[in-house]
Amino acid sequence: MDKVDEMPGHHIRRLNQIAVAVFHVEVGGAGSDLTPVQFAALATLKDNPGIDQATLAGLIAYDRTTIMGVVDRLVQKGLVNRAVNGKDRRARLLEVTAEGLALLEAIHPAVLSAQRLMLSGLTDAEADTFLILLKKATRGANDLSRAPMKSVPES
Amino acid sequence: MDKVDEMPGHHIRRLNQIAVAVFHVEVGGAGSDLTPVQFAALATLKDNPGIDQATLAGLIAYDRTTIMGVVDRLVQKGLVNRAVNGKDRRARLLEVTAEGLALLEAIHPAVLSAQRLMLSGLTDAEADTFLILLKKATRGANDLSRAPMKSVPES
DNA sequence: GGGTATTAGTAAGTATGCTGATGATCAGTA
DNA sequence: TACTGATCATCAGCATACTTACTAATACCC
Numbered sequence: 001m002d003k004v005d006e007m008p009g010h011h012i013r014r015l016n017q018i019a020v021a022v023f024h025v026e027v028g029g030a031g032s033d034l035t036p037v038q039f040a041a042l043a044t045l046k047d048n049p050g051i052d053q054a055t056l057a058g059l060i061a062y063d064r065t066t067i068m069g070v071v072d073r074l075v076q077k078g079l080v081n082r083a084v085n086g087k088d089r090r091a092r093l094l095e096v097t098a099e100g101l102a103l104l105e106a107i108h109p110a111v112l113s114a115q116r117l118m119l120s121g122l123t124d125a126e127a128d129t130f131l132i133l134l135k136k137a138t139r140g141a142n143d144l145s146r147a148p149m150k151s152v153p154e155s
Numbered sequence: 156m157d158k159v160d161e162m163p164g165h166h167i168r169r170l171n172q173i174a175v176a177v178f179h180v181e182v183g184g185a186g187s188d189l190t191p192v193q194f195a196a197l198a199t200l201k202d203n204p205g206i207d208q209a210t211l212a213g214l215i216a217y218d219r220t221t222i223m224g225v226v227d228r229l230v231q232k233g234l235v236n237r238a239v240n241g242k243d244r245r246a247r248l249l250e251v252t253a254e255g256l257a258l259l260e261a262i263h264p265a266v267l268s269a270q271r272l273m274l275s276g277l278t279d280a281e282a283d284t285f286l287i288l289l290k291k292a293t294r295g296a297n298d299l300s301r302a303p304m305k306s307v308p309e310s
Numbered sequence: 311g312g313g314t315a316t317t318a319g320t321a322a323g324t325a326t327g328c329t330g331a332t333g334a335t336c337a338g339t340a
Numbered sequence: 341t342a343c344t345g346a347t348c349a350t351c352a353g354c355a356t357a358c359t360t361a362c363t364a365a366t367a368c369c370c
Binding site: 319330338 | 344345364
């Protein structure tokens with residue numbers, strides 16, 4: 001494993017690079033400049049309306065400081081509303097706007113097509129196996145990153 | 156595949172995030188602040204002395220503009236020498252310094268340990284399968300990224 | 311030989327992601 | 341109630357990565 005070409009880390013970075021590029025091409029072709037990160041935040045917010053930034057960060061395993069800029073841009077694009085929580089004035093509650101929902105709908109086919117394209121080097125069966133191992137690896141090493149995945153706290 | 160949690164792209168990003176974090180912990184523990192990208196560039200340069208920045212970028216599939224900052228920092232740390240090519244005055248030829256070689260030697264165990272740790276959620280057999288599929292996927296989708304992998308041109 | 315296309319390096323601008331620090335707020339406790 | 345600790349958002353700073361655009365130098369082609 002002395003060569004960089006034999007190291008898992010190198011190919012993981014490479015595939016992520018490809019995934020991001022494919023996402024931009026597909027979603028860009030659908031007329032949107034939404035980034036993969038912005039999409040993940042928006043889609044997760046749609047399924048979990050009214051959570052705060054820290055909870056959102058935990059759900060998709062982003063660093064708390066990273067999510068700030070992402071949400072900033074989503075708010076600026078009019079896709080997300082951000083309001084101070086009356087019950088806990090530290091927190092900001094997030095909600096997808098009507099435009100945000102419409103955009104998610106509009107780019108949905110492009111997002112799915114990107115997921116297929118980024119693994120186009122594999123057969124369907126291989127892609128299935130790959131995804132299973134990928135999810136197991138991330139679950140197993142979850143606590144090794146600064147921003148581990150966290151569920152929504154039941155309140 | 157409607158949920159973000161079912162999308163390959165999301166988990167690829169996640170695993171890359173974990174891989175980078177693990178690399179920093181392991182290599183940092185060995186007393187170095189070398190980043191994964193800087194390591195890949197340095198190690199590739201060691202195996203291909205005297206190439207220019209564009210060739211280096213092609214070998215590890217970096218964007219031409221990204222490699223610039225990386226090489227800048229390696230030069231600043233005294234790990235790499237950069238000199239104008241007499242035969243082609245556009246190009247800058249790169250070479251690992253003695254300190255660079257010593258550093259690569261010193262952090263070698265930490266780098267290997269990081270590669271194992273980032274896949275610690277998988278069994279050895281699963282990790283083997285995963286790496287095979289990973290390499291096949293990146294090879295198959297190579298041309299879909301802006302910075303595809305390129306071999307050293309024979310001169 | 312001269313015009314054109316290509317290539318290497320660089321710069322500016324934007325978007326992740328991280329570390330470390332700070333201020334405001336809340337929760338629990340003595 | 342006052343103190344302590346934890347939590348949320350934010351900021352500054354650094355390192356990837358990308359796009360677009362520019363300059364300098366080379367290669368190609370008529």
